Each structure stands twice: as C-alpha cells, then as structure tokens.
Amino acid sequence: MNKTPWIWVSAALLCALVVSLYLSIYYYQENLKYQQLYAEALKELEKYENYIAVNILIDYGNGTMTWHNNTLVPFGSNFFTATMTIAELNYTKGQYGIFVTAINGVGGDPNHFWIWYIWNSTTKSWDWGPVACDAYILHDGDILSWVYTKF
C-alpha cells in the first residue's frame, strides 16, 4: 500500500471529485428550486396586475383607529367597495349615493355620522370626500379615512 503514492494521489483527487460532484448537484437543484419559485412568484404577481393598493384609516371617534394599509382592490373600484373588503358596513342608498350608517357595528348614535376624507399630499391635510363614497373611483396609492364625527 505504501509503495504506490500515485494510488493515494488518485484517491485524493477522487475525494475532490466527489465533493465537486456533490456541490454541482446541490447547486443545480437549488438553481432549479429557485427558478421554480421565481416562476411561481411571477404567476402570483400576474393576478395583481389589474389591482391597485390603497390605504384606509377607520377612526371610531373614541380613540380607536385602525389602518388598513396596502389594501388591494380591483382597478376601477370605488371607496365604498374598497371599505366593504375590510369592514362590515351598514348603509342606506340616497339620492346622491350611498350613505354609510355604521362601520363594524359602530354607528347610529344621535348627531354622529360617518364622514370620509381623502389625504391631500400637497396641503398635507385631510380633505372632505368630494362625492358620495360609492362615486369616488380610487387611484393607486390613495390614502382615505372614515371618521365617526359628532356634529
């Protein structure tokens, strides 16, 4: 055994071959795995191609405020349908559009109303909703709020 150093040199090279073979197979498999994950992620993203993201605040008027950031809604949705996806609503249909009477069971107190606002990024303040909530078509990145207000 000791007389033939070349056997040991060959054996050492074989060890290196085994290690490189292992690494090649392992990284090839990893490559396949991540390619598949990437394809799945792309497919998943395709679903959201026709969606926009909006941020909605609900202020219950008693100090409780909940943010629903990055709420995904189909392109062309109005604020009413967007709110429907994040909260339970009671509402009435009037001459000028939908009037929300309660959000998540909060509403109906005397002289209290649910008013909606839109964030004005130029003036850095909340503006009153210009139309009824179901008449306002959302844009990607809109920041809106529902505030339970006493008059």
Added chain:
Amino acid sequence: MSINLNLSTKELGFIAVMTSLCVGSNYLMLSIPNVKFMDLFVFVSGYLMGVIPGMLVGFLTWLIYGTLNPYGFQLLIFFATSLSETLYGLAGGLCARYGFKVSDSLSIGDGEFWSSNMKLGIMGFFLTFIYDLITNIASAFMIALPPPRAIIVALVSGIPFALAHEISNFIFFFLCGTVLINTIGKVILKGGE
C-alpha cells in the same frame, strides 16, 4: 447454535471502553448533525484490535445511540446505520491485517506523519461516502414516492449532510487518526497480557 467470537477479556474490555467513548462523544456532539468522532473511534478500534472487535464497537454504539436518540427512532434507519457503522471497524481491521502501516512518528516535522495522516483522511472520506450512500438509500424507503425517484430525492436532499459528514471525517481522520492509533496502541500495550 452458538457463535464463537473467541474474544479475550482484554478485547471485551477494549470494546466496552471504545463503545462508551463513542456513545459519550456522540451525545456531546449531538447539536452538530453528522459531525462525530465515532467513526474515527470505530476505525481505530478495528485497526488496533481486529475486524470483529472493531465491527462490534460500531454496532454496539449504534445499538445504544440509535435507540436512545433525541432525533427519534426509525427501525429501518436504525438497521442501516448499525450495520453501516461496522464498515469502519471492518476497514480498520483489514487495513491492519493487510499491512497498511500508520506512522510511528508523531512529529509534525516528519513527512511520514503527514503522509500517514493524509492516507487516513482519504480512507475516512471514502468510508463515509459509502456509509452515507447506504444510509441515504435506506432513508429513501421512508419517502412516499416511487422507489427510483425516492432514492434520487433522498440522495440529493442528503447532500448537505453527506458533505458535512465526509469533510468532517476527512479532517478528523487526517488530524487525529495517526495520533489516536499510536496513543491508544501504546495504552493497550502497557496494559498487555
């Protein structure tokens, strides 16, 4: 029917000591998966005491460590590992029997010492390669896939563990093989019959 292993008291004592060393070191290194001194100890046992004691050390170690294992007990894996571990004892015994000489010199300036280390390292690597191949194929029978695909899945998913096992064993055999064989060999001689 009885199997006569013809083991002397000295051999029995050696097997017991080496087995407890293997089991103890295995539990100590439990947190590092597939990196264990056990394989080297089993090889050394085979080299110093012969094929049967070496194989017995490997088998008995797995009999304890495989049964009382915090990672769980699987009968098929238990058989595969217990029998595959004997490979190190068998190889150690055959190396000694067929004239594989481990350097007597423990001087780090001696070329013979490093050559002996390298040979042991290579041997440790290949023995571990065979061990991993057998145990990975055995674990394929626990995968709910058709056999050829299950074997491929088991072998590929076992690559990181096999790499850790084989490289660590190369290092252990390379760094400690010659030293252990000489040191334990001298202890055996001192306590000789």
